[in-house]
Amino acid sequence: DIQMTQFPSSLSASVGDTVTITCQASQDIDSYLNWYQQKPGKAPKLLIYDAFILDTGVPSRFSGSGSGTDFTFTITSLQPEDIATYYCQQYDKLFVTFGGGTKVEIK
């Protein structure tokens, strides 16, 4: 089974900062990597799929990159409404694995 290691598990940054989250797969997953945002008490929301494609309506300050085993998620110019937990997720057809999550807070 493919394992996803996400780090850091939490971070604190100031409004306007650039925030970077990393996700590492235990084996090559090509570009089959997605990113989600979850705010407290809410269902997760898809932000990026297939490593770098922004879902409809997602602000351009969110971006993703990487392929193979190493992936990066970036928030350029952090906004107060970006406070949430972010998860990476790989897929191999129907088989899915999530990373452990990164909680983003405002300093």
Add this chain to the structure above:
Amino acid sequence: EVQLVESGGGLVQPGRSLRLSCTASGFIFDDFAMHWVRQVPGKGLEWVSGISWNSADIEYVDSVKGRFTISRDNAKLSVNLKSESLRPEDTALYYCAKCGAGWGWLDNWGQGTLVTVSS
């Protein structure tokens, strides 16, 4: 507008069964794979099971294999999760999620139904 509404959660004793349902609207249901994902309150997301548009492909996380069964009824626009031999560690909020085009990104989620396994 895509809507996914889960139901069937509740308090159940260890070893008993529960059937979760998810009713969909706002999209062509039988064009898309569907998944169940669970989350212990305050913890991370755990994928549970997925089913292809025609039920030909089904997958489960190892911890529920042999105890949970996913199914779908395209005529009724629903996907179900039959959960048997429930354990306290199955306690979680269970989300139904729709796949995007292809297999693996979950582009719409329900609000979840809470399952509590306790004596």
